[in-house]
Amino acid sequence: MIARDHVQNAKIGFIGAGNLAQAVIRAFIDSKIISRENITITNRNEKKLERVSQEFQVRAAKTNEELIERSDIVFIAVKPQDFYQCIEPIAQAFNEDHVVASLAAGISLQSIQKLIPSAPKVLRVMPTTAAKIKKSVVAFAYTPAVQPHLSWVTELLSTMGLAVPVEDGEMMRSILVAASSGIGFVYELMMYWNEWLEEHGIDAQTARKVTVQTFEAAAAMAGHERDTSISELQRKVVSPKGVTAAGLDSMRELEIERALRISFEKAALRDQELGQMIVPRN
Ligand SMILES: NC(=O)c1ccc[n+]([C@@H]2O[C@H](COP(=O)([O-])OP(=O)(O)OC[C@H]3O[C@@H](n4cnc5c(N)ncnc54)[C@H](OP(=O)(O)O)[C@@H]3O)[C@@H](O)[C@H]2O)c1
Numbered sequence: 001m002i003a004r005d006h007v008q009n010a011k012i013g014f015i016g017a018g019n020l021a022q023a024v025i026r027a028f029i030d031s032k033i034i035s036r037e038n039i040t041i042t043n044r045n046e047k048k049l050e051r052v053s054q055e056f057q058v059r060a061a062k063t064n065e066e067l068i069e070r071s072d073i074v075f076i077a078v079k080p081q082d083f084y085q086c087i088e089p090i091a092q093a094f095n096e097d098h099v100v101a102s103l104a105a106g107i108s109l110q111s112i113q114k115l116i117p118s119a120p121k122v123l124r125v126m127p128t129t130a131a132k133i134k135k136s137v138v139a140f141a142y143t144p145a146v147q148p149h150l151s152w153v154t155e156l157l158s159t160m161g162l163a164v165p166v167e168d169g170e171m172m173r174s175i176l177v178a179a180s181s182g183i184g185f186v187y188e189l190m191m192y193w194n195e196w197l198e199e200h201g202i203d204a205q206t207a208r209k210v211t212v213q214t215f216e217a218a219a220a221m222a223g224h225e226r227d228t229s230i231s232e233l234q235r236k237v238v239s240p241k242g243v244t245a246a247g248l249d250s251m252r253e254l255e256i257e258r259a260l261r262i263s264f265e266k267a268a269l270r271d272q273e274l275g276q277m278i279v280p281r282n
Helices: 003-009 019-030 046-056 064-070 080-093 109-115 129-133 144-160 170-199 204-224 230-236 243-253 256-277
Strands: 012-015 039-042 073-076 099-102 121-126 136-142 161-165
Touching (some): 003 144, 012 019, 012 064, 019 039, 019 144, 039 046, 039 064, 064 080, 073 080, 099 144, 121 144, 121 170, 129 136, 136 144, 144 161, 204 230, 243 256
Parallel strands (some): 012 039, 012 073, 073 099
Antiparallel strands (some): 121 136
16 A cells, blocks of 8 residues: 555544644644544543544544554653553553554653553654644654554654654754754744844834744745755855854854854753653552
8 A cells, every 4th residue: 555545544543632732633634635534532631632622623532542442553642741651551452553653752762662562663753833834843763663664654744744764862862952942942043033123123023024034034045955055055145244244253253153052962961851750650
């Protein structure tokens, strides 16, 4: 079966119907490849379950076991601190046909495999809420048993944006910092752009539009001219001794790259610390 047909027919479950699950469900439905009838959700709080299933017109299961029984691929979309408590009582419900896709930050593939030994096909998927506009980077790591299913799994994840296979561990952490935390870091820069414009008399609405347009333009040009390095693209907009050159010289003198490098390293360290804090119950 070709990948698209497989995605079209796959029964998809979500344990946990919170913010991220809703962003992913939105991407799946908007892709027009996946139909609502093939999506089933559960949630701890029943009122939320009812609200989300009505809003997205997807099925609601009464129990997590019922959802697993109905699904080919099960996304686990609970908070990392709820992960073990959620999975331990239902681990036996998974079998070797299921693909288990964990969205939980900080919980390694290895830990998931230990917790669910009956399901060898395990994915760790790290999208962002930008999935709902199909602009997420979707880093994913997988166990060897997923290899034969890679084409449809990638097709499914690509409905959220750019699916990037990585090794679990340092690679996953780095992409998480650059792409997930990265959105927050870019907002930090955008806030400065906005403020600068407003401080110089541009009204708030225009300042916001100019900021967004500038970031979009840089990203779009870098995306469009894929064969040109980013430093070459930068050289093209800098005239020697010109206005941009003066600003860039100052940025380099102030060691902006060093500040960013330290900030990225701090974020990576925090991810590692948080991962160590989530421990299984005895
Ligand atoms: N938000 C992001 O941008 C983002 C990005 C990357 C990864 N993630 C990961 O995505 C996961 C979910 O994050 P979130 O922001 O979507 O959290 P959230 O909004 O709190 O959603 C988690 C949902 O799981 C439900 N839940 C908890 N235990 C359950 C159980 N045993 N059975 C069924 N449902 C259960 C909760 O129900 P209640 O209604 O009772 O609370 C809640 O609705 C986390 O592991 C996080 O690391 C999030």
